[in-house]
Structure formats: structure tokens, C-alpha cells
Amino acid sequence: MPPKPKNIAHYGLAWLALILATLAGLAWWWQIGRPVDLPDAPSARIACVSYAPFRKPGETPFDTHFVMTPERIDEDLRALSQRFDCVRTYSQGNGLAAVPAIAARYHMQVLMGIWLGGVEKINEREIEQGIATAKANPGVIRGIVVGNEVLLRGDLSPKHLAQYIRRVRAAVPATIPVTYADVWQYWLRYPQMESAVDFVTIHILPYWENEPVAAIDAVQHVKEVYARVQQTFPGKQIMIGETGWPSAGRLRRSAEPSLVDEALYLRAFLRYAAQVHMPYNVIETFDQPWKRALEGTVGGYWGIFDSNAKPKFPMLGPVTEEPHWWWGWLAGAVGAIAFAFIGGRHRSWHGIRGWIALSLAGFAAGSSIAWQLRQMMFACEGWWEWLLSSVCLAGAWAVAAALARRFAAHLADHHDHTEPSPWWRYAALFALVLYDILLAFNGRYMDFPMGLFALPCVAYGVFGLLTHEYSMPSAEQRFMACVGPLLAIAPVVQEAGMSKVAWLWLGLNLAIALPVWVAWRCHHVARLQAYQAQAAD
Incomplete structure (x- = not known):
């Protein structure tokens, strides 16, 4: 041809x-590679941050036989005390019941978690251990979170969950408030949960919303959601139990995981929280490699520190995505x-x-x-x-x-x-x-x-x-x-x-x-x- x-x-x-x-x-x-000028955070210190020590290869909370050593927890909290006033935990297993006692050494408070799921035997063990830990460390426990996103996962009914919460409330010292944490939409879906808690703990993660919000607009979204939840529960204090931004992973609409956007969002949120004097907790301390199996790449990059415990970005001055x-x-x-x-x-x-x-x-x-x-x-x-x-x-x-x-x-x-x-x-x-x-x-x-x-x-x-x-x-x-x-x-x-x-x-x-x-x-x-x-x- x-x-x-x-x-x-x-x-x-x-x-x-x-x-x-x-x-x-x-x-x-x-x-x-260009430095991006961002507004500064009001302070390098953060009120409270989620703490999960599973930051090294092979470490995962799904391994029930894995126990984090007190020495590792002590090493982490000693470093974290320089930047954070409080840490939030999610369970009593894997050695995390030792966190309150170790946090006391560094004058930190703990928003202590009791993990609840669909297995009653595990729930019983968590509740018993959580009650014992709270009684042993009453001056350190800022609050107890009985269950995390249980309704979101569908592990328990609202009635069964409320029974667990009231049981913990009756067993721990009256000076320790008790709450439940879930994404804000599920608090609006099950408002009856208000009667079981001392304060309402909501999660607002603009990246994971059904209609994701870009980092530059995310704090405005948080303001609107916070006001809406306040109107729904006028008699309760509202705490943001999780908020943050990922530094790597999949783009969702206009919500882009990046180091610059994580710094942009976190700095803006901290300025807002300081202005309205709201209680909050940021997710999370360290990047968690094990979360990639659940949420893809993005799951492993919500930390303020990387998996080697090094800060990923400064709270003041410009931020560079890739030096x-x-x-x-x-x-x-x-x-x-x-x-x-x-x-x-x-x-x-x-x-x-x-x-x-x-x-x-x-x-x-x-x-x-x-x-x-x-x-x-x-x-x-x-x-x-x-x-x-x-x-x-x-x-x-x-x-x-x-x-x-x-x-x-x-x-x-x-x-x-x-x-x-x-x-x-x-x-x-x-x-x-x-x-x-x-x-x-x-x-x-x-x-x-x-x-x-x-x-x-x-x-x-x-x-x-x-x-x-x-x-x-x-x-x-x-x-x-x-x-x-x-x-x-x-x-x-x-x-x-x-x-x-x-x-x-x-x-x-x-x-x-x-x-x-x-x-x-x-x-x-x-x-x-x-x-x-x-x-x-």
C-alpha cells in the first residue's frame, strides 16, 4: 500500500x-516547588489533637495482639506536650489505657475514648477498662467519648448505644463529662442521643462531605455547620471532635489533598476557633499508614506530623508543597x-x-x-x-x-x-x-x-x-x-x-x-x- x-x-x-x-x-x-504565602495561625499550640500511635510499618489497631509499649507512648507524649494541651484517644485496647497516666507526667489532659462496635464481648471489655482508667485518673480525663461513629457504621442502634453511654455516665466520677462522637449529619438524624450525653461531639471533615468543600472555603462550611448544630441542641455545649485536612491522596471535586491546603485549612480553623472560644479537637497527630487499607492513599495523611514524628509544615510563614x-x-x-x-x-x-x-x-x-x-x-x-x-x-x-x-x-x-x-x-x-x-x-x-x-x-x-x-x-x-x-x-x-x-x-x-x-x-x-x-x- x-x-x-x-x-x-x-x-x-x-x-x-x-x-x-x-x-x-x-x-x-x-x-x-514555590513557597505559598498563607495567613499565620494564632499560635503554634493546639488545644487538643487525636492521638493514635500506630505510625510505623506493620502497626495497626486491627491487630488485637499488638500492644503499644508505655515507653513509646511516653516518648510520643513528651514530644507532643510541646505543641498540644490535650490528646484524644479512641479505645482502651493495644495499650492505650496507659495514655492518661503518662499524659499526667507532662501536664496534659485526655479526651479518652471507649471503642464500641458490633461485638458485645469486645464492647464489655472496653467499657470495663474505660471505667477503671477514668477512676484511676480523674484529674487528667477531660471527658470520655463512649463510641466513635457507631451510628455512621451501623454497628449499634441508637437505643443500645444510649444504654452504653448511660452505663458509663453512672459509673465514672461526676466531674468527668461523658459524650458520644459522630459526623454532624448523624447527630441531626438521631437528635434523641442528646439526652444521653453531657455535651455533643460532632465531626466536621469538609474533604469527606457528600459535597466536598475546597480548603479555601472549608472554614466557612464549618461555621455554618456549627451554627446549625447549635440551633438543634440549644441546651448543650457543642464540641468539634474531629476536623482536619489530608496532605496527599485523591482529589474530590474541588477538595484537593495537599500539604499547602492542609496548612491553609488548619491555620484558618485555629483562627476561627480562637475567635469564638469553641472546644475542638484536630485530627490527627501522626500520619497513619495503616489507614490506607481502609480509605486509600488519603487515609494515611491526616497528620500534623508525618509517620516519623516530624512536623509536616510550620504554623507561621510560607509553606512549600515539594521542597x-x-x-x-x-x-x-x-x-x-x-x-x-x-x-x-x-x-x-x-x-x-x-x-x-x-x-x-x-x-x-x-x-x-x-x-x-x-x-x-x-x-x-x-x-x-x-x-x-x-x-x-x-x-x-x-x-x-x-x-x-x-x-x-x-x-x-x-x-x-x-x-x-x-x-x-x-x-x-x-x-x-x-x-x-x-x-x-x-x-x-x-x-x-x-x-x-x-x-x-x-x-x-x-x-x-x-x-x-x-x-x-x-x-x-x-x-x-x-x-x-x-x-x-x-x-x-x-x-x-x-x-x-x-x-x-x-x-x-x-x-x-x-x-x-x-x-x-x-x-x-x-x-x-x-x-x-x-x-x-
């Missing part, structure tokens, strides 16, 4: 795509050199345009790989997650490098008509559609691996602009090229069209699918023309 005539418009679009991909890599890494942002530019430069080396070997073309195409593609690929590696540092926990992600990333890079070699030849006006192996695109489409299905039907806690899929999707998109295939794509590829974009519309709809990442994900699906559609159509047109010519003869 004779070569297809050069399409100037398509060549221009291919150049534009390469330039935009390169500029996107440059701009994104530069942007997250080592220049690694992204360096990865881009390495990618440009690597693509030029791979694409320049045994080349049959000459001229500067081929080298420029390889350099642009390589820089875009390198910065994308660096983005995905940064994502893996947040998301990957076990060795198998690192292995699987690394293998997928290496495969995506190999596909992008092979395609870059071909479209560099086209942009250098040397038409390389060898087609890449159909298995490359088949594998990329299969992985993409599989992830599309997960995002469409169970994507609440899943990240968008943009850096991984940008490599094959953008590369096939650019390649499709420069050449057309002479063989019909397989039925499986045609099917996946149709299903993928349809599935990718689901996250856009679920995020009410407000998530820029969901739109970019849809764009990647279209980038790899369009060449399949074009080849499909061209094949049908060629068959029709051949049939017409045969009929004319």
Missing part, C-alpha cells in the same frame, strides 16, 4: 502535543537524554527536527515518571505494591520510548511504516479499562495514576496523528477503545464535573482510543473503495 500523504495539520497537532506535554511537566514541578521539586526537572532531562540515545541509534533520518521530537518526548516522559514515583511514595506500602507499580511503570516507559523513536522519524520527514506490536497497545488498553472499571464502580478511595498512563496514552495519541495503521485493530482493541472512554465519563459525573483530574483521565482514555477509531474507520473506507472499484471493473 502506498504511503499516506503528509497531513500538515496533523503534524502541527503532533508538535503541539509534544510541546504542551513538555511544558506541563516543567510547569507542574515548578508550581509545587525537592527540581527532581522532576532532573528526571525530565534524564528522560530527554535517554530517548535521544534510544531513538538516535541506527536511525535512518537526519535533521534537527527528529532530535527535538525525541528530546521533547523524553522530557515529558521523564517528568511524568517522576510524578508517578512521587505518587508511589505516598500510595505504596508493602513490597508487592512497589514491585507491581514499578513493573507497570517500566512497561509504560518502554512503550513510550519505542513510539517516540517512530514518531521522531515521521517528524523528521522520514516515514517509518513499521507498526509497533499490537500487544503493546492491547496491554495498555487492557490495564486502562480495568482501572476505568474500578474507578467507575468503586473509585471513592482510588487515586488516578496519571503519571503511569500518560506515557502510553499520550504516545499513542501523538503516533496516531502522524500515521495510520494498515491493518484492522483487533476486535478486543476496538471494544476496549469504545468502552474505556465511556467508563471514564463516570468519574467526571461523580465529581460533578469539578475535578480537573477526572477530566484529564478522560482525556488520556480518548488519546489512546482515537487512533483505534481512526484505523477502524480507515479500514472500512478502504474496503468500501476496493469493493466499489471491483464492482466498477
